[in-house]
Amino acid sequence: MMHRSRRSFLAAAAGLSVYGCSQPESEEAVSEPSVADAPMKLSLSVRVAESFSDKRNSEMTIDELIAMAREFGYEALCMRASQLGTHSPPELVTEAREKIDAAGLKVSMVTGDFAVPSNNEEGPMLLRNITPYLDLADALGSDLIRVCMKKDEDIEFAQKSADEAAERGIRLAHQSHCASLFETVDGSLRVLESVGRPNFGIIYEPANWFIAGEDYGIDAIRKMKPYLFNFYIQNHRLTPDGVTEVTTWKRGPVPVDHIGVWEEGGVDVDAVFDAMHEVGYEGYLTVHQAFGDVMPVEEAVRKSYERLKPLTMPRTA
Numbered sequence: 079m080m081h082r083s084r085r086s087f088l089a090a091a092a093g094l095s096v097y098g099c100s101q102p103e104s105e106e107a108v109s110e111p112s113v114a115d116a117p118m119k120l121s122l123s124v125r126v127a128e129s130f131s132d133k134r135n136s137e138m139t140i141d142e143l144i145a146m147a148r149e150f151g152y153e154a155l156c157m158r159a160s161q162l163g164t165h166s167p168p169e170l171v172t173e174a175r176e177k178i179d180a181a182g183l184k185v186s187m188v189t190g191d192f193a194v195p196s197n198n199e200e201g202p203m204l205l206r207n208i209t210p211y212l213d214l215a216d217a218l219g220s221d222l223i224r225v226c227m228k229k230d231e232d233i234e235f236a237q238k239s240a241d242e243a244a245e246r247g248i249r250l251a252h253q254s255h256c257a258s259l260f261e262t263v264d265g266s267l268r269v270l271e272s273v274g275r276p277n278f279g280i281i282y283e284p285a286n287w288f289i290a291g292e293d294y295g296i297d298a299i300r301k302m303k304p305y306l307f308n309f310y311i312q313n314h315r316l317t318p319d320g321v322t323e324v325t326t327w328k329r330g331p332v333p334v335d336h337i338g339v340w341e342e343g344g345v346d347v348d349a350v351f352d353a354m355h356e357v358g359y360e361g362y363l364t365v366h367q368a369f370g371d372v373m374p375v376e377e378a379v380r381k382s383y384e385r386l387k388p389l390t391m392p393r394t395a
Contacts, residue, residue: 118309118354118390120383121154121186121364122147124161125195127375128368134192136160138375140174144181146376150383154186156364157218164190164210171217178218185220186362187251187281187308194226197258201226205235212246222249222307224281227259233272240275251307253281254294256326261290263298270305279307282354283366284345285314289334290326294345296353303357311386312367313337313344336372339365340385351389363390 127138138146140161147155155178162171178185190211193200204211204225211223223243227236240250252260252269260266266280280302287294299306313336314324320333337344363386369378 116387116390117358117360117392118363119153119186119361120151120387120390121156121184121362122150122152122379123156123310123364123366124158125156125366126369126379128158128160134160141177144177144183146379147183148181150380151387152183152365152383154184154362156186156189156362156366157220158189158195159192162214162218163192164214166214168217171214175218185218186364187222187224188215188218188220189224190214194224197226197228197255199228201258202228202232202235205232205239208239208242208250212243212248215248216246221247222251225250225252227252227269229259232259233269236269236273236278237275240273240278244275244277249277249279249307250275251279251281253286253310254283255286256290256324256332261286261292261327263287263292263294263301267301279305281308281310282306283310283312284350285312286324288345289314289316289324289332290328292328295349296356299350299353299357303359306357306359306361308361309354309359309363310366311339311345311347311350311363311382312365313339313341313347315341315343336367338367338373338378338381338385340381347385348389352393355393 122143124136124143127136127143143155143161159165162174188211189195191204194204215221215223225236236250243250254260254266259269260280270278270280282299282302284294287298292298314334315337316332317335318333320335323331323333326332339347365379365382365386367378369375
């Protein structure tokens with residue numbers, strides 16, 4: 079696929095007010111085996127246009143993100159508050175939903191505020207009042223909401239929120255995430271079993287468990303199989319001179335470099351996909367990496383697609 083400049087995406091976004099554009103020209107299409115047969119559907123998180131340290135601001139508009147996702151072959155957007163959240167005016171959410179639908183995309187999941195992805199002490203507060211988040215998910219046509227849990231006292235509220243969500247056909251999920259109740263495999267399993275709701279599950283994300291020193295491979299995935307609601311992918315390299323530090327409860331601050339999923343030295347991406355195919359995962363695979371201050375977003379999104387799309391295809395004997 080040819081690399082498109084940021085200016086070309088701006089032009090595309092401006093011209094796609096109703097997203098009735100033609101398909102990409104054949105010479106720009108990524109060659110791929112029978113896409114319809116892929117059990118995993120590629121979703122692009124709007125996080126790609128955020129920086130790692132700033133989850134409130136994006137260097138791209140929702141129109142640009144829609145155009146870019148469609149151009150490169152993604153099937154959905156994973157929505158975050160940097161674009162749309164519970165703070166957004168309803169008319170803005172409705173307008174965005176219309177554009178997403180017109181582009182032939184879905185919303186794979188909703189993260190409705192800034193506290194949840196920041197994983198701070200305010201993160202679990204959505205479980206005390208889940209209704210606005212359910213309204214947002216409904217408005218965007220999504221049946222999955224990301225939540226945050228930091229203490230055991232959050233379990234009771236997760237149960238109540240899951241019950242309310244179930245009445246509206248919506249699921250809740252927690253990312254495998256450092257410095258949370260889902261930092262370890264065993265800790266995650268304990269909480270999932272304690273919540274004990276069929277519409278409460280996990281967003282499997284191997285890089286956080288990799289950073290925390292957990293086994294993120296086939297054994298962990300087998301344990302998580304009944305609870306796999308979403309699959310995030312990002313990548314980091316552990317190095318003493320890392321450009322940033324990730325806080326963990328298990329290991330303290332862990333220095334890392336941000337690298338693409340197409341680069342070596344971080345998560346064993348091939349092994350992860352082999353394991354996800356083994357357990358029969360069929361759902362969204364979301365490119366979840368913040369590229370805003372790492373490399374050009376369009377380039378990273380294209381490279382991520384080219385690396386990951388073949389891995390979503392069924393395994394052959």
